[in-house]
Amino acid sequence: MTPRNVPAKDDSEVKDTPASPDKESEAAKLNRLLGAVMRYLSDDEQEEIDIEYLLENTEGLRDWWSEYRELDRKRVEEEIKNSLTDLSLEELENIREQIRTKA
Numbered sequence: 001m002t003p004r005n006v007p008a009k010d011d012s013e014v015k016d017t018p019a020s021p022d023k024e025s026e027a028a029k030l031n032r033l034l035g036a037v038m039r040y041l042s043d044d045e046q047e048e049i050d051i052e053y054l055l056e057n058t059e060g061l062r063d064w065w066s067e068y069r070e071l072d073r074k075r076v077e078e079e080i081k082n083s084l085t086d087l088s089l090e091e092l093e094n095i096r097e098q099i100r101t102k103a
Helices: 021-041 051-057 061-084 089-102
Strands: none
Touching (some): 051 061
């Protein structure tokens, strides 16, 4: 099923300003990705949301999503490490045992 509004394939819809090329080009890229996703989601003829279609047909979206997930995974790992320092050895052993019994 192909939606009426096909996601953007290039940056021609969003112009960069020369003031800060790196920052602006990143903002332009994010604007393009968000615009493509919002066009797809707001299509009244679209009966079902196909995430794989979005990832396949919106240039750069899959790479952005993979990078975002990796950064989020690292952030969660860091939060877990930081919270583990507050636990006693006994509490850590209890957690380890609970994980082992669930696996």
